Amino acid sequence: MAEGVTGERRIAAAFATAAADRRAALVIYLTAGWPSLEATLTLVPMLERAGADLVELGVPFSDPIADGPIIQRASYGALQQGTTPRRCVELVAQLRAGGVRLPLVLMGYYNPILAWGVGDCVRACREAGVDGLIVPDLPPEEAGELDGATRADGLALIPLVAPNTPQERLAGIAEGARGFLYLVSRPGTTGPRDRLADGLADYVARARRASRLPLALGFGISSPAQARQAARLADGVVIGSAIVEQAVQGPEAVEGLVRELRTAMAREE
Amino acid sequence: MQMKPMVEACTLPDARGYYGAYGGRFVPETLIAPLEELAAAYAEAQADAGFRVELAHLLHTYAGRPTPLYLARRLTAHAGGARIYLKREDLAHTGAHKINNALGQGLLARRMGKRRVIAETGAGQHGVATATVCALLGLECTVYMGTADMARQAPNVERMRLLGAEVRGVDGGSRTLKDAINEALRDWASSYEDTYYLLGSALGPHPYPLMVRDLQSCIGREARDQLLAAEGRLPDVAVACVGGGSNAIGLFHAFRDDPVVLVGVEAGGQGIETGRHAARFGDPRRGRPGVLHGTRSYLLQDEHGQVAETFSISAGLDYPAVGPEHAYLREIGRARYTSVRDDEALAAFRLLARVEGIIPALESAHAVAEALKLAPTMDPGGIVLVNLSGRGDKDLAHVFSLFRGAQREAADG
Numbered sequence: 001m002a003e004g005v006t007g008e009r010r011i012a013a014a015f016a017t018a019a020a021d022r023r024a025a026l027v028i029y030l031t032a033g034w035p036s037l038e039a040t041l042t043l044v045p046m047l048e049r050a051g052a053d054l055v056e057l058g059v060p061f062s063d064p065i066a067d068g069p070i071i072q073r074a075s076y077g078a079l080q081q082g083t084t085p086r087r088c089v090e091l092v093a094q095l096r097a098g099g100v101r102l103p104l105v106l107m108g109y110y111n112p113i114l115a116w117g118v119g120d121c122v123r124a125c126r127e128a129g130v131d132g133l134i135v136p137d138l139p140p141e142e143a144g145e146l147d148g149a150t151r152a153d154g155l156a157l158i159p160l161v162a163p164n165t166p167q168e169r170l171a172g173i174a175e176g177a178r179g180f181l182y183l184v185s186r187p188g189t190t191g192p193r194d195r196l197a198d199g200l201a202d203y204v205a206r207a208r209r210a211s212r213l214p215l216a217l218g219f220g221i222s223s224p225a226q227a228r229q230a231a232r233l234a235d236g237v238v239i240g241s242a243i244v245e246q247a248v249q250g251p252e253a254v255e256g257l258v259r260e261l262r263t264a265m266a267r268e269e
Numbered sequence: 270m271q272m273k274p275m276v277e278a279c280t281l282p283d284a285r286g287y288y289g290a291y292g293g294r295f296v297p298e299t300l301i302a303p304l305e306e307l308a309a310a311y312a313e314a315q316a317d318a319g320f321r322v323e324l325a326h327l328l329h330t331y332a333g334r335p336t337p338l339y340l341a342r343r344l345t346a347h348a349g350g351a352r353i354y355l356k357r358e359d360l361a362h363t364g365a366h367k368i369n370n371a372l373g374q375g376l377l378a379r380r381m382g383k384r385r386v387i388a389e390t391g392a393g394q395h396g397v398a399t400a401t402v403c404a405l406l407g408l409e410c411t412v413y414m415g416t417a418d419m420a421r422q423a424p425n426v427e428r429m430r431l432l433g434a435e436v437r438g439v440d441g442g443s444r445t446l447k448d449a450i451n452e453a454l455r456d457w458a459s460s461y462e463d464t465y466y467l468l469g470s471a472l473g474p475h476p477y478p479l480m481v482r483d484l485q486s487c488i489g490r491e492a493r494d495q496l497l498a499a500e501g502r503l504p505d506v507a508v509a510c511v512g513g514g515s516n517a518i519g520l521f522h523a524f525r526d527d528p529v530v531l532v533g534v535e536a537g538g539q540g541i542e543t544g545r546h547a548a549r550f551g552d553p554r555r556g557r558p559g560v561l562h563g564t565r566s567y568l569l570q571d572e573h574g575q576v577a578e579t580f581s582i583s584a585g586l587d588y589p590a591v592g593p594e595h596a597y598l599r600e601i602g603r604a605r606y607t608s609v610r611d612d613e614a615l616a617a618f619r620l621l622a623r624v625e626g627i628i629p630a631l632e633s634a635h636a637v638a639e640a641l642k643l644a645p646t647m648d649p650g651g652i653v654l655v656n657l658s659g660r661g662d663k664d665l666a667h668v669f670s671l672f673r674g675a676q677r678e679a680a681d682g
Contacts, residue, residue, distance in 0.1 A: 061574075062442060062576040063442065063448075063451050063561060063562075064451075065296075065297065065451050065454045065455060065458075065562075066297040066455075066458070068455070072441060076442070079575060084573045085573055085574065086573070109560075110295060110560050111559045111560045111561065111568070111570065111574045111576070112573055112574035112575065113574070114558075114559055114560060114574060115557070115559060115570060115572070115574025116573075116574065136298075137295050137297055137560070137563075138295060139295070139296065139297075139298055139301055141285060141293075141294060142293055142294065142295050159298075160298045161298060162297070162298040162299040162301075162302075163299075164299060164302040164303075164461075165298055165301070165302065166302065169301075184297075184298060186459075187299050187458055187459045187461070188299070188455070188458050189455045189458060189459070
C-alpha cells in the first residue's frame, strides 16, 4: 500500500540525510508522558529543531525489564500520570498535526500491545503517523504476529541485536529487519555508564557483514564524548537515559544536551 | 468432574518452550544466548547419569527425601468425609519444596562453571533454599527480594544472610516477587557470563518452566508410590496451592495420566469481588493471557496491559502471573483452579496447628483450606492428597501481628 510505506521510508530518509551530511544520525529516546504529556508535546518539536534525526517515544510499562533506574522511574512516573498506550499514539497524532516531520518510533514492551490487540494497535499507530516500533522483550521467534501486522501497515518493526548474539542468528535477524538495526551496545539494561563497552568496532563490523540497513548503537551511551566515539562506528547513536534525566529539568536542559550531542557527533574532515 | 487424558501434554513443552498457546521466550535479545546455553547445559546434564546420581544422593542425604506421606486423621475427622493425606514437603530441608529445585539447578550452575548465583524470592523460601545450596556448593549468592516481602518475612531475610547470601531489597513497583524477578532478570542481562539465574518457580522464559517441573516432580512421584503402598490406590483428588505454580506442577505431573482430579488453589486475598487478590484464573475481568517475565500465560492486568497489583496474606502466592503449563492444563480441562481467601487460609493455618500439630506455611494453608471444602463433599472412602508445600515458621510473626490486630479490632468494636 502506497501510504503504508511511509514509516519505513521516513526512517530510511532520516539515516540517508545524516549519511549525506557525513555524520551519524542522532536518535533521541524520551519516555512519553514524563514528566508530563504536555512536556512531551513541547519536547519533540524542540528536539527536531535542535537537530535530532529520529525520536523514539517510550511507551511506559509497569515492568520494564530491559531498563535501568532512570527510565524505570520515568515509566513509573508517566504511568502515575495516567499515560496509556492509546494516549501515546494520540500524542503522535497531535505532534504530526503540529507539524513534526521527523521519524517517530514507539518503543515499548509487548504486553500492552497484546492487551490492545496487535492488529488494532498497529493500525492506530499507522493512522497516527507512527513510523516504526521497537519492542525490547519480543525476540524474532515470538514476533510473528507483530511482524505480519507491521508489514501489512508499512511500519518498521526494528529489531534489537546484542553483543552476544551469535553471527548466524544476527544474519537471520538482519534478513527480516526493516528500518534500522538497533545494536544494544553492551549487555545489561539502559542507563549511563562510565565508558563505552569494549569491542564495539568488531561488533559493529559483524553487524555490517549481516545487514545493509543502517546500524544504530544504543544502551549505555550518555555523554557527548561517548556519542562522538559511537558515531565514528555506527550510522546512528541512541541517547535515552541522559535525555530522560534532563527532561525533568525542563526543555532548555534537553535542548542544550541535544545541541552538544550534535556538535560532538559532527565528523571532523 | 470430567477428566481428560493428557496424552499430548506428556510431550510438552515443544521445542520453543510452548505448552499449547502458553510459554515461549519473551526476553530482551541479550538474554537469548544465556537461555540457549542454559537449555543445552540442562539437556546435557539430564542425559548424564553422574549428574542424576549426585542429585538423587543429595536429595536423599541432604534434603531428607523422600518426605513422608501422612494421613491426617484428626483433620479428616474434623472435615468429615474423604481421608486427607498430607505430602510433607514442610519436612524437607529448609522447610519447603523449594530445596528440590534449588539443589538441581545449583548442581547445574556448578557444572556450567558459574561462580555466582542470583535468585528472586517472594516468601523467602526459595531465597533460603538457594542460599543454602550455594553454601553447600561454595557459590556466591545474591537474592533479590521486594522490600514489602522483606518486612512480612523478616526471619527468612535473616536466614539468608546467616547462610552467607547477600539480600538486595527491591523498591520498585509493588515491592514484591514480581519486582524481585524484574531485578534478577536485569542483573542477569549483564552478569550471565559468570552468573547463574536460579529461578524458583515454574515460570519465566523457556527452559525454566520445564526445568522446574522436572526438578519438582519428585513430589508427585513419591506421593503416588507412597499412597499406592499405603492404600493400594490413587487419590481421587490432588490439591496444591498455585503462586508461580512449582509445588503444584511438581505434584500434578506424576498424576497426569491417572484418573485423578487435579486442583490448583490461587490466592483469593480479600475476595475476588474486592479486586484485592492474586487469582489469575479466578478473575475473568482482569486475568487474561498476557506476557510477563518472559512467558505467555494468564496475567492479572488492567485494560491497558499494565500488570496489576496483587494482594495475598501469603507472599509466595502474591504474584500476578502463573506458570504457563498451568494455563495449558486449565485450558485443556486437565486441572481445575479455584481460590481461597486470606481468612479461609488463616483458619486452616490455625486448624492444622490445633488438630494435627503441624504449622503450615500460609501458602500451603490455602491448599489445606480447599481440602477442607472438598473432603466433606466426598465419600468417606475417598482420598484427598494435599501438598503441604512448606512449614509456617517464617509466617509466625506476621500471623501473630494479624491476630493481635483482629483482637484489637474486636475490643474496639
